[in-house]
Amino acid sequence: MTSRLWAISNNGLFKYIAVTKHQQNDVLNVMQNCFFKEEHISRIIGLNKAPEAIKELDEMVLDVAKDGVSLIATEEKTGKVAAVMLSKIMIRQEAPKGYFNKTFNLNHPLAKQFDSINAKIDSSLDCYELLKTSCYCEIMFGAVYPEFRRQNLLSELLKQSIKILQCLKDGENVRVAFIGNEKPRDDKPTGITAICTTPISVKVLKQLGFRIAKTIQFGDSLGTVPLAPIPIMYKFLK
Numbered sequence: 001m002t003s004r005l006w007a008i009s010n011n012g013l014f015k016y017i018a019v020t021k022h023q024q025n026d027v028l029n030v031m032q033n034c035f036f037k038e039e040h041i042s043r044i045i046g047l048n049k050a051p052e053a054i055k056e057l058d059e060m061v062l063d064v065a066k067d068g069v070s071l072i073a074t075e076e077k078t079g080k081v082a083a084v085m086l087s088k089i090m091i092r093q094e095a096p097k098g099y100f101n102k103t104f105n106l107n108h109p110l111a112k113q114f115d116s117i118n119a120k121i122d123s124s125l126d127c128y129e130l131l132k133t134s135c136y137c138e139i140m141f142g143a144v145y146p147e148f149r150r151q152n153l154l155s156e157l158l159k160q161s162i163k164i165l166q167c168l169k170d171g172e173n174v175r176v177a178f179i180g181n182e183k184p185r186d187d188k189p190t191g192i193t194a195i196c197t198t199p200i201s202v203k204v205l206k207q208l209g210f211r212i213a214k215t216i217q218f219g220d221s222l223g224t225v226p227l228a229p230i231p232i233m234y235k236f237l238k
Contacts, residue, residue, distance in 0.1 A: 004176055006160045012076060014153065016160045018176040019070040019084070024062065026072065026081040031061050035084075035143035040197040044227050045113050053108035060104055060115070064088045064140045068175035068184045069164050073144075073153045082148035085157035086141040087165075089187050090127070092134040098122025099138060117218075121195055125214045125232050131191035137165050139194040142201065155204050162208065162235075165189050169237045191236045202231055210235045 004018040019027060036042045036054045047053055064070065064086045073083040088099055095102060100119035106112045127136060139161065144153050167174045168188055175184035194210065196202045202212075210233040218227040 004174070006071065006163065007156070008076070009151075009156065014073045014082060014151070014156075015076055016156060017072055017074060018068070018164075019065050019072055019086070019178070020176055021178050023072055023081065024065070027065055027070075027084050027086070028058055028061060030072075030081060030084045030143050030145065031057075031086075031141060034145055035141055038143075040227060041114060041117055045110060045117070047110045047114050050108065050110045053110040053114075056106050056108050056111040057114065059106075061086065061141070063102075063104075064099075066178040068178060069137065069161070069168075071157050071160055071164075073148075073157060075148070081145075083144040083153040083157060084142065085139065085154075085161055087161055088138050088140050089168075089185070089189055090136050090138055090193075091187060092128050096128075098127070099140070118195065121216050121230060121232065124216055127191075127193045127213075127232075127234070130213055130234060131193070131236065133190040135187050135189050136191045136193060137161075137189040139192060154200070155207070158204060158208055162192065162237075165192060166237050189237065191234060193232060193234045196231045196233055197228075199228075202233070205233050205235075208235070 003020050005015060007016040032054050037048045042048045067088050070086040072081050075082050100115055100122045106115055142154055164174055169190055173184060173186045177184055194205060212231045213234045214232045216230040
């Protein structure tokens with residue numbers, strides 16, 4: 001199974017590649033060892049210290065990756081995965097209340113709480129109405145391994161994700177099959193959203209033309225340490 005190469009960094013050190021089943025374990029490793037260990041909601045509720053709960057969220061991660069619009073950054077010299085950007089095409093008929101209102105096979109209380117918090121955020125804003133559409137893309141998860149940070153990988157992954165989505169909107173079906181014999185769907189998103197739980201993600205998205213649609217306030221309702229306000233950001237495709 002061949003992954004599509006979307007770009008090479010200007011310095012030639014990294015490649016930006018479409019995610020297929022071949023990279024499944026790499027994606028899960030980044031999410032388990034980086035995203036869920038550091039993401040703000042995970043830390044506030046203690047999910048970051050519960051590997052058994054994180055493991056349950058593999059189902060959610062792979063469900064997003066299977067949509068054929070996710071990317072990884074790999075180091076050219078070693079082939080090591082340095083970062084991931086996972087995105088999901090949202091269809092009103094399939095997910096009218098947002099992605100996290102979907103049912104997953106979760107049993108651990110912390111995995112359930114993580115899903116429930118995100119479902120509450122999803123339900124706070126009708127993104128179909130915001131974007132005046134029946135199809136958009138949500139940037140779901142982004143993570144960079146510590147040793148590869150400060151090299152603009154997150155920003156470049158977002159730029160390439162926007163490029164993919166613009167192609168889809170323009171009628172060029174560039175989605176990749178997660179499994180080799182699958183036929184990618186030809187949905188045409190007209191906009192992009194993202195739930196931002198870190199200041200760096202807000203900064204990078206603003207630089208790429210995203211705006212804040214709504215800010216969610218949890219305060220100290222999730223734990224002893226207050227959770228910073230969480231913006232829901234959006235951008236129309238051209």
